[in-house]
Amino acid sequence: xxxxxxxxxxxxxxxxxxxELMRFRTRYSGQDLxxxxxxxxxVQGAYxxxxxxxxxxxxxxxxxxxxxxxxxxxxxxxxxxxxxxxKALWTMNLQRQKSLKAKMNRRACLGALHEVExxxxxxxxxxxxxxxxxxxxxxxxxxxxxxKNSSLDHPHSLSYKLELGSDQEIPSDWYPxxxxxxxxxxxxxxxxxxxxxGIESDLQPQKHVVQKAFYNCQVEIEKxxxxxxxxxxxxxxxxxMQ
Numbered sequence: 272x273x274x275x276x277x278x279x280x281x282x283x284x285x286x287x288x289x290x291e292l293m294r295f296r297t298r299y300s301g302q303d304l305x306x307x308x309x310x311x312x313x314v315q316g317a318y319x320x321x322x323x324x325x326x327x328x329x330x331x332x333x334x335x336x337x338x339x340x341x342x343x344x345x346x347x348x349x350x351x352x353x354x355x356x357x358k359a360l361w362t363m364n365l366q367r368q369k370s371l372k373a374k375m376n377r378r379a380c381l382g383a384l385h386e387v388e389x390x391x392x393x394x395x396x397x398x399x400x401x402x403x404x405x406x407x408x409x410x411x412x413x414x415x416x417x418x419k420n421s422s423l424d425h426p427h428s429l430s431y432k433l434e435l436g437s438d439q440e441i442p443s444d445w446y447p448x449x450x451x452x453x454x455x456x457x458x459x460x461x462x463x464x465x466x467x468x469g470i471e472s473d474l475q476p477q478k479h480v481v482q483k484a485f486y487n488c489q490v491e492i493e494k495x496x497x498x499x500x501x502x503x504x505x506x507x508x509x510x511x512m513q
Contacts, residue, residue, distance in 0.1 A: 297461035303328045305343050306416055308490045310350065310449050315497040317435050321350055321409065323449070325427040327417050346398070346413040346453040348429075349406050350492065353442050356433060357407075393431040397421070400429055408450075416453070447492040452485070460484040 274280060284290055310323040393400045398413035409431060417423050459482055470476040 295461075295463075297463070304486070304488070305341075305453075305455065308348060308449060308451050309493075310490060311493040311495055312447065313495045313497060318432060319356075319435060320430060320432045321492075323348070323350065323411070323429040325416070327423055341455055341457060343416040343453040343455055344414065346411075346416055346451075348411040348413075348452075349408040349450045350411070351406075351408045351447050351449075352402065353445055354407070355442060356435065392433075393429070395427070395429045397427045400431075447494075448489045449492055451488045451490060454483055454485055456481070456483040458482070458484040460486070 280292070282292060306325055306327045308323065308325055310321065313320045313322060393402075393409065395411060397418045398411060400409060400411040402408070403410045409429075411429050413427075416427075418425075418427070421427075461484075464482070465480055468476045468480055470479075
């Protein structure tokens with residue numbers, strides 16, 4: 272009732288807690304996203320390889336050359352893993368294993384002369400990646416895009432390989448989607464802005480206002496089959512238990 276009269280939203284936030292005050296739908300303005308993600312699962316016999324590529328958009332490459340450049344931060348891409356493959360992950364010790372990039376960074380920080388762990392199953396060109404059971408997915412984390420140590424038009428990639436057993440097939444009803452999440456500061460994707468903010472105990476509340484956009488997108492993962500010599504995928508379902 273007070274909002275209907277004054278058009279002012281009043282609320283009392285909890286101490287040291289993050290809260291969501293309002294959520295509403297907005298139309299997509301048609302602007303290009305800062306980067307694109309393409310992913311594919313390649314099946315060749317008992318071997319499965321996930322391939323993912325990140326490419327910065329042409330508009331993002333132009334904007335990053337400006338003095339007030341905007342960067343994507345806290346980038347997290349999750350690639351789901353079917354339940355049938357969990358056994359293969361445990362067999363290959365992928366639960367504890369980090370990506371090639373993470374192992375290289377770790378060796379550089381600790382100053383070790385050699386790495387005693389086995390070769391990594393997951394390899395990324397930027398950031399770190401590993402399997403996280405909480406998401407049931409391979410999670411690729413990147414602190415910032417574009418990467419300051421590489422050129423703007425340089426694509427980034429992730430790949431990991433699995434060898435499935437005879438009892439670990441690809442689910443026929445599996446239509447995987449990769450979840451892409453990132454944050455862009457000083458951006459308002461919906462076009463809604465806070466015009467004024469008042470706090471009883473602060474004379475300059477504007478210095479506490481931070482504007483940033485949280486993006487949450489889904490990208491379809493393409494499935495590809497590479498037929499081996501003598502393999503007929505149409506007759507694969509006629510095999511009997513021996």
